[in-house]
Amino acid sequence: xxxxxxxxxxxxIAVMYGFSFLFPPPxxxxxxxxxxxxxxxxxRNTVTTQxxxxxxxxxxxxxxxxxxxxxxxxxxxxxYRAVFTxxxxxxxxxxxxxxxxTTRPGSPEIALIDGSSNRTLTTSGDGFLIDPNAQFATxxxxxxxxxxxxxxxxxxxxxxxxxxVLRKVYSFSGNDYGIQLVQQLSSVGAVQQAGTLRLTLAxxxxxxxxxxxxxxxxxxxxxxxxxxxxxxxxxxKGAKAYDKQIIWTGFADKYFLxxxxxxxxxxxxxxINQLNPSQVESVISSPQxxxxxxxxxxxxxxxxxxxxxxxxxxxxxxxxxxxxxxGWFSAIAKPLLITIKFFKKYVGNYGLAIIIITxxxxxxxxxxxxxxxxxxxxxxKLQPKMQELKEKFKNDKDGMNRAVMELYKAHKVNPLGGCLxxxxxxxxxxxxxxxxxFSIELRHAPFYFWIQDLSAKDPYYVTPLVMGVTMFIQxxxxxxxxxxxxxxMMLMLPVVFTFMFLNFPSGLVLYWLVNNILTIAxxxxxxxTVK
Numbered sequence: 390x391x392x393x394x395x396x397x398x399x400x401x402i403a404v405m406y407g408f409s410f411l412f413p414p415p416x417x418x419x420x421x422x423x424x425x426x427x428x429x430x431x432x433r434n435t436v437t438t439q440x441x442x443x444x445x446x447x448x449x450x451x452x453x454x455x456x457x458x459x460x461x462x463x464x465x466x467x468x469y470r471a472v473f474t475x476x477x478x479x480x481x482x483x484x485x486x487x488x489x490x491t492t493r494p495g496s497p498e499i500a501l502i503d504g505s506s507n508r509t510l511t512t513s514g515d516g517f518l519i520d521p522n523a524q525f526a527t528x529x530x531x532x533x534x535x536x537x538x539x540x541x542x543x544x545x546x547x548x549x550x551x552x553x554v555l556r557k558v559y560s561f562s563g564n565d566y567g568i569q570l571v572q573q574l575s576s577v578g579a580v581q582q583a584g585t586l587r588l589t590l591a592x593x594x595x596x597x598x599x600x601x602x603x604x605x606x607x608x609x610x611x612x613x614x615x616x617x618x619x620x621x622x623x624x625x626k627g628a629k630a631y632d633k634q635i636i637w638t639g640f641a642d643k644y645f646l647x648x649x650x651x652x653x654x655x656x657x658x659x660x661i662n663q664l665n666p667s668q669v670e671s672v673i674s675s676p677q678x679x680x681x682x683x684x685x686x687x688x689x690x691x692x693x694x695x696x697x698x699x700x701x702x703x704x705x706x707x708x709x710x711x712x713x714x715x716g717w718f719s720a721i722a723k724p725l726l727i728t729i730k731f732f733k734k735y736v737g738n739y740g741l742a743i744i745i746i747t748x749x750x751x752x753x754x755x756x757x758x759x760x761x762x763x764x765x766x767x768x769x770k771l772q773p774k775m776q777e778l779k780e781k782f783k784n785d786k787d788g789m790n791r792a793v794m795e796l797y798k799a800h801k802v803n804p805l806g807g808c809l810x811x812x813x814x815x816x817x818x819x820x821x822x823x824x825x826x827f828s829i830e831l832r833h834a835p836f837y838f839w840i841q842d843l844s845a846k847d848p849y850y851v852t853p854l855v856m857g858v859t860m861f862i863q864x865x866x867x868x869x870x871x872x873x874x875x876x877x878m879m880l881m882l883p884v885v886f887t888f889m890f891l892n893f894p895s896g897l898v899l900y901w902l903v904n905n906i907l908t909i910a911x912x913x914x915x916x917x918t919v920k
Contacts, residue, residue: 516584552578
C-alpha cells in the first residue's frame, strides 16, 4: 500500500510539475554503551564482576528454594496483564489493557503473547548448561498487582548440577510498560566456569494476513548504529545475525512491539531464526562471562512489550522510538504527529485534529502555492504567443529558445515559478503521509457518522469517492501548458487515485480530501483575481 501511494504521488508531481526531489536522511549519532555490570575486554569480549551485583546472592543461609511443580504467577499493572511461569522463569501470556483487537463491543484485549505459542524470555547458556525448560523455584504469590508508581518484583531461582545458581528477577511498575529483568549467576561450587547467558525472545508469526496491524511485520534490531528490519519471508533463506553495538532487538507489527533492550552492553550478539512457518525466535547472547568460585555476575535488560507510541517509546530510552519508520522525512513527521496529538487534546477527536493541521499547513504554504498558481496562470496566457514562436522558428531550435526567453523576460514570467514552490512542499506531504499511516493514535480512533476507525478504510467508500471528485475539479481549475492530449491523460489521475484510496486509512483520505477542498478554494480565488 505504501509503495503504491508513493509511486502515484511521485508520478502525479512528475507529470504536473516536471521533476521531484528526494532527500537522504541525516546519519544518526552512535550512542555509547558500557560493560555489563563491570569491565568488558575489547579483545576477548569477556565480562567479570565483583560480588556487588544488582541482586546479591545470599550464600550464607545454606538452603536455596527448591522447585516444585510448575506454577503460574499473574501480574497485573495499570497497563497490561501478564502470566509468568516457573518453567524456564518465562512469560507465557501478556495482554494490553488499553488496546482491543477490533472496535466491536466486548472485543478481546490485544495479546502480544497469546499463550498458544512457546514461552518467551526463556534462558539457556553456552558453557553453563542451563536448561531452558528447567523448573524454577519461586516464593511469589499467585497474583502480583502494581498500580501507579508502585513497584513490585518477581524472582525465580534455579540451581544447576554444576554448582551455579541462576536467579531471574523481574521488576514491574504500575504505570510503565517497561519491565526490568536481571539474570544473575552465582557460583556455589569450587571450580571456575565460563560461558554466556542466552535469552530467547519467541515470536508467533501470523500467516496469510497483510491487513491492519500486520502490514508491517517482523524482527527489528538496532545494531551498529542503524535499525535493521527483516521480512519474515527472508528468514526462510537463513538466519540473520548481529554482533556489533547492539542496543535493542525485537519483533514488531504496525502498531505494537516486543523487545529486549540492552543495559550496560548486556547484549553481545543476536541470532534470529525461523523455527517453523508460525514461529520466529531471537536468541540474545551476553558477552563472555567468567564466574569464579564464590562470586556472582549479572546481566541486566529492559523488556518492552507495548504500543509503538512515539512518546512512550522515547521514554524507554535507548533510541527505542526509532522502531517507528517515518522514512526520509522523519525530522518533519515527528513534529507533525506531536502537533496532531496536541490539537486532539483540545478538540477531543483525531479527525478534527487532522483537519486543523491540514488547514495550518495550507496557510503556511499559501504564499508558495499562490506564487505557483499565479505563475502557471501567466504562463497559460502566453500560450498563443508561444505557438506563434513555434511556427516562426520551427526549423531553428536555437532561435526559438532565444525568442522564448525574450518573451518570458518581456512579460516578467519565470518558467520555473510553477514548479519550485511545489517541490518545497514535497517533504511535508510525505512526512504527514508517514505520520498518519503508521500512527497508533489513529488506530480505532473514531471520527463522525460511519467512520469509527481512522486507521481503517472507509467502510462505504464515501470519502475516497468524494476525494476523487474534488481532485477532478482541482485538475480542471488548475492552469496548464499541456497540449490537449496530455491534458486528457492528466484527467485520468483522479480516477487512479480514487481506486488507490479506496483501501487507504480513512484518516489519510480525510487529509487528502480537506487539502483538495482548500486548494479548490484557493484556485478559485486566484482565477478571479489574476486576469
